[in-house]
Amino acid sequence: MKQCHDQINEILFTNICGLKKARGQLTASTDVKPEDIKDCVVADFSPQQCSKSCGTDGGRQNLTRSVIQEANEYGVRCPILRVEKTCNQFPCPINCELGSWSSWGKCSKECGGGIRGRVRQIKVRPDFGGSACDPQQETQQCNADSCDVDCELAEWTKFGPCSRACSGGSQKRIRKVISPAKGAGKCAKPMHPSRMERRECNTQDCPPDAQCEGKLDVVFVVDSSGSWTEKGFGVVKSFMSKMVKRFSLGPNMIELGLVQFSKRAQILQTLTTDPAKIDKAVSNLRYSRGLTDMAAGLLTAQTVLFKGRKTAQSLVVVVTDGKPSFKFSTKNVAAKLRQSGARLVFMPIRAFGESPFLREWSTQPWRENVFRVKQGLAELDEKQDQWVFKMLTSTCAKVGSELLRKLEGEKAAAAAEPVPVATTSSPSSTASQQDDVGFTATTITTTTTSTTTTTTTMRETTTLDQDAEFAKLLR
Numbered sequence: 001m002k003q004c005h006d007q008i009n010e011i012l013f014t015n016i017c018g019l020k021k022a023r024g025q026l027t028a029s030t031d032v033k034p035e036d037i038k039d040c041v042v043a044d045f046s047p048q049q050c051s052k053s054c055g056t057d058g059g060r061q062n063l064t065r066s067v068i069q070e071a072n073e074y075g076v077r078c079p080i081l082r083v084e085k086t087c088n089q090f091p092c093p094i095n096c097e098l099g100s101w102s103s104w105g106k107c108s109k110e111c112g113g114g115i116r117g118r119v120r121q122i123k124v125r126p127d128f129g130g131s132a133c134d135p136q137q138e139t140q141q142c143n144a145d146s147c148d149v150d151c152e153l154a155e156w157t158k159f160g161p162c163s164r165a166c167s168g169g170s171q172k173r174i175r176k177v178i179s180p181a182k183g184a185g186k187c188a189k190p191m192h193p194s195r196m197e198r199r200e201c202n203t204q205d206c207p208p209d210a211q212c213e214g215k216l217d218v219v220f221v222v223d224s225s226g227s228w229t230e231k232g233f234g235v236v237k238s239f240m241s242k243m244v245k246r247f248s249l250g251p252n253m254i255e256l257g258l259v260q261f262s263k264r265a266q267i268l269q270t271l272t273t274d275p276a277k278i279d280k281a282v283s284n285l286r287y288s289r290g291l292t293d294m295a296a297g298l299l300t301a302q303t304v305l306f307k308g309r310k311t312a313q314s315l316v317v318v319v320t321d322g323k324p325s326f327k328f329s330t331k332n333v334a335a336k337l338r339q340s341g342a343r344l345v346f347m348p349i350r351a352f353g354e355s356p357f358l359r360e361w362s363t364q365p366w367r368e369n370v371f372r373v374k375q376g377l378a379e380l381d382e383k384q385d386q387w388v389f390k391m392l393t394s395t396c397a398k399v400g401s402e403l404l405r406k407l408e409g410e411k412a413a414a415a416a417e418p419v420p421v422a423t424t425s426s427p428s429s430t431a432s433q434q435d436d437v438g439f440t441a442t443t444i445t446t447t448t449t450s451t452t453t454t455t456t457t458m459r460e461t462t463t464l465d466q467d468a469e470f471a472k473l474l475r
Helices: 002-027 230-244 275-283 294-305 327-339 356-361 376-382 384-395 402-416 449-473
Strands: 059-064 067-069 082-087 114-119 122-124 137-142 169-174 177-179 196-201 211-213 216-223 254-261 265-272 313-320 343-348 398-400 425-434 440-448
Touching: 211 384, 216 230, 216 294, 230 254, 230 275, 230 313, 230 376, 230 384, 254 275, 254 294, 265 275, 265 294, 294 313, 294 327, 313 384, 327 343, 327 356, 343 356, 343 384, 376 384
Parallel strands: 216 254, 216 313, 313 343
Antiparallel strands: 059 082, 114 137, 169 196, 211 398, 254 265, 425 440
């Protein structure tokens, strides 16, 4: 740099000055005076903008200067007024480039305020004076809610089927837990009114010839252990023989299955709509003696229901002496059976002592699902028809009655006949009678004066039929 500076000074202040002096000496012998000589005078070079800001090859830059004084015929001509040179010949700066943020990580706390973070990777590192990278990590607060959170409940479900077909049952609807309570948060128990609501249903009296109808998969689980005597088990078998005949079997009606248990469980009949198969299965009930492994019986009933219909309600009725051998395992199996959606009903035939655990194991409310024969086998033997009627109407959501259908048909036929004279009719009368098992049977009488003979015959026949039925019920 110094050498270049020295050369410029040499040219400007030594060489040029020497030339000017020599020129003056030469012109002294001529008519041209020194003041007549006008050399070209130019300004300093002014640089223009470089074509590139950076690059290994650089850009191009123009340098221009203007003429301050033009030369005359005796003076020195103007030098070059425009030159071009390389400029900005250095690597361009490389700025930092970052990738996209990752998703937020897991919060350090589930509640009470925690921290979560996310990161991003460097795609291009900075160089040659490029801009530095922004932060590659970022954090934020999360789960700032209190650790004590009440549970969240779903909307009310629809009301389920009625627990009884007549004489007053109940149906319920519930609110399921969507998210459980946290910390010291609260959540009502399943039976609390805020989560379960019941209403009365089917309050009409039961017809004496009630027959179980509706789409229902029913499994009877019969205790054949040594808690009975062989004679006592014969009473249970007789009861079952009558009980199964009060179910209307069919593809869109009832399907019945039968299981017996003692120290082990056995499937006597899978779900079927064939009455002959059910009758044969009941006849094959055998007194087995041994332990009362009710847990095995319930597990086997659940196996039978695996092949049940998805659109049918499931019902398991356990006929037992109420003294299971393995209470802990039976409790667990009963809970799983209920959780599968099946209704679990117990019929303990026990004269002495209570079986309070059955109330816990059954579907709730237990009063609609535990039916104790308080006087034991003696009562069941004496009042089999009443207990068949009670268990039928207490477990079926829908019952049919040939008697009522016959009355309705005859009433409709009578109403369709021409009436030659003015008629008067008395409203139907209903007489209810309650037996000592705790159920109400109903006698229905309809009288139309314009069809006295027909109605009287019908009433007499009906009364005789009902009287015969009530005689059985009230024996």
